[in-house]
Amino acid sequence: MEKSKKLPIFLDPLLKANPLFVMVLGTCPALAVTTSFEAAIGMGMLFTFVVLFSNIIISALRKVIPDEIRTPCFIVVIATFVTIVKILSSTFLPELYSTLGVFVSLLVVNCIVLGRAEAFASQNTVVDSILDGLGNGVGYTWAIGAIALVREVLGTGTLTFGKTFTFIPETTLPILAKFPGSTFSAAMPVFRSNAGGFLVLGIALAIIAAIENEKKRKEKEKEKAKVAAAKAAAAKAAAAKAMAASEAAAEGGK
Amino acid sequence: MKNKYLQCALVLSSICVVSAGAIGALNYVAEVYKAEHQTDEAPATITALDKDALFQKVKDFVPVKTLGVTINEVYKMTKGNAFLGYAYDVDGGRPVGNNLLFTISFTGAITPETKGSVKPTAIHVVSGGDAGYTEIVQTYGDMVVNGEANLDENVKIALGSTSKSSTALQKAIKIVRDEYCDRMNGGPAKEGAYMPTLEDECNDYSLPVFSSDAVTFDMRTGFVSYLG
Numbered sequence: 249m250e251k252s253k254k255l256p257i258f259l260d261p262l263l264k265a266n267p268l269f270v271m272v273l274g275t276c277p278a279l280a281v282t283t284s285f286e287a288a289i290g291m292g293m294l295f296t297f298v299v300l301f302s303n304i305i306i307s308a309l310r311k312v313i314p315d316e317i318r319t320p321c322f323i324v325v326i327a328t329f330v331t332i333v334k335i336l337s338s339t340f341l342p343e344l345y346s347t348l349g350v351f352v353s354l355l356v357v358n359c360i361v362l363g364r365a366e367a368f369a370s371q372n373t374v375v376d377s378i379l380d381g382l383g384n385g386v387g388y389t390w391a392i393g394a395i396a397l398v399r400e401v402l403g404t405g406t407l408t409f410g411k412t413f414t415f416i417p418e419t420t421l422p423i424l425a426k427f428p429g430s431t432f433s434a435a436m437p438v439f440r441s442n443a444g445g446f447l448v449l450g451i452a453l454a455i456i457a458a459i460e461n462e463k464k465r466k467e468k469e470k471e472k473a474k475v476a477a478a479k480a481a482a483a484k485a486a487a488a489k490a491m492a493a494s495e496a497a498a499e500g501g502k
Numbered sequence: 503m504k505n506k507y508l509q510c511a512l513v514l515s516s517i518c519v520v521s522a523g524a525i526g527a528l529n530y531v532a533e534v535y536k537a538e539h540q541t542d543e544a545p546a547t548i549t550a551l552d553k554d555a556l557f558q559k560v561k562d563f564v565p566v567k568t569l570g571v572t573i574n575e576v577y578k579m580t581k582g583n584a585f586l587g588y589a590y591d592v593d594g595g596r597p598v599g600n601n602l603l604f605t606i607s608f609t610g611a612i613t614p615e616t617k618g619s620v621k622p623t624a625i626h627v628v629s630g631g632d633a634g635y636t637e638i639v640q641t642y643g644d645m646v647v648n649g650e651a652n653l654d655e656n657v658k659i660a661l662g663s664t665s666k667s668s669t670a671l672q673k674a675i676k677i678v679r680d681e682y683c684d685r686m687n688g689g690p691a692k693e694g695a696y697m698p699t700l701e702d703e704c705n706d707y708s709l710p711v712f713s714s715d716a717v718t719f720d721m722r723t724g725f726v727s728y729l730g
Contacts, residue, residue, distance in 0.1 A: 325517065325521070328524060332524070335532045336528075339535055339536060404634065405634075
């Protein structure tokens with residue numbers, strides 16, 4: 249019973265309540281760092297670290313922090329983890345740090361991180377906050393990863409690994425190969441520009457909205473069918489009751 | 503705690519102190535790690551300029567930005583024990599969508615006569631300034647190296663509409679060439695430097711001659727002649 253209550257805390261942010269695709273939060277870094285798949289995955293990793301550990305600390309201190317100063321406290325905790333992430337990435341992954349640039353520092357004011365601290369971690373247990381932080385981190389990572397995958401493949405025609413994560417060998421996979429004997433490439437550089445980012449995110453949001461609407465329509469139809477079935481059953485029961493009453497009256501007449 | 507103000511101050515200051523301590527400790531560990539693992543080994547983008555040469559980072563070089571072009575790093579090139587020249591890691595600014603990134607090497611001595619016509623020995627374009635531009639800008643770089651393109655002529659390449667990136671490369675090459683000439687003529691690195699003689703200076707006709715009614719000062723020779 250307890251397990252079934254905890255699992256949705258982790259699973260919901262992956263699809264049902266995805267911070268980017270459903271709640272449309274954190275769109276600024278989602279547009280800025282999604283020109284490369286590797287950079288987007290790196291950003292997702294750093295984001296997951298910050299949201300997970302700030303959730304843990306805020307949840308652990310929720311009974312100590314007075315309500316009046318909760319927002320400054322949350323910001324100090326989040327800023328601490330963003331600084332830690334900055335130090336770690338500039339030391340161990342300098343290419344990732346230089347690729348993401350100012351967007352690492354801007355995690356401090358990311359509305360998802362502050363939102364989870366305020367709406368969830370400050371009101372729930374540490375275990376629940378860990379699940380929520382992990383769910384939101386993974387949900388955001390796959391969402392920006394998917395956008396980056398589309399943008400990099402359509403924008404450059406290739407998928408490159410090893411440029412940001414230098415510990416893996418540099419590999420370039422030609423997805424949209426050049427036409428034989430021609431310098432014309434099927435790649436569309438517009439997808440690497442800011443306009444391309446808006447385009448891909450807009451299409452993704454439209455697809456998700458269409459799926460949601462279809463789900464709602466089906467649910468409404470189910471509801472209608474249920475009501476109709478209940479009405480039919482009630483009418484049937486009333487008819488049976490009337491028939492029984494008339495049969496009883498006829499028998500009494502005899 | 504009864505006093506709410508005191509409680510707020512205590513909690514917030516405690517969080518700040520713990521945060522500052524954690525950041526300070528981590529920063530110290532990171533600095534130690536960086537110092538231990540810092541390597542002078544040249545990256546692949548530099549070694550790609552000459553597979554047989556040995557590249558040694560010039561440690562006292564401070565990155566400089568001139569007209570939007572930044573020279574990030576300088577490497578001394580040697581083969582065996584012989585000094586060859588210098589290799590540069592350059593950020594050529596943002597001609598189109600992204601930054602133009604390339605590495606370039608110059609070798610050989612410089613004289614005041616050859617200063618303006620020194621050609622790079624190799625160029626390796628890391629990023630051409632926008633998606634799909636790298637190959638085309640590399641082609642222009644190869645043309646400069648092979649002497650098929652002159653750095654003073656307009657950049658027109660029929661391969662694609664990348665004249666902005668190629669023009670940026672042309673400008674950046676000139677800036678790096680000037681740095682190389684300065685370096686070879688008594689700049690920060692003296693190894694193998696060509697030190698100009700007085701005779702060379704005399705042949706540098708770019709130096710001015712000042713004169714007035716009473717006196718003429720020739721900077722080429724250092725001679726001062728009095729009139730009348």
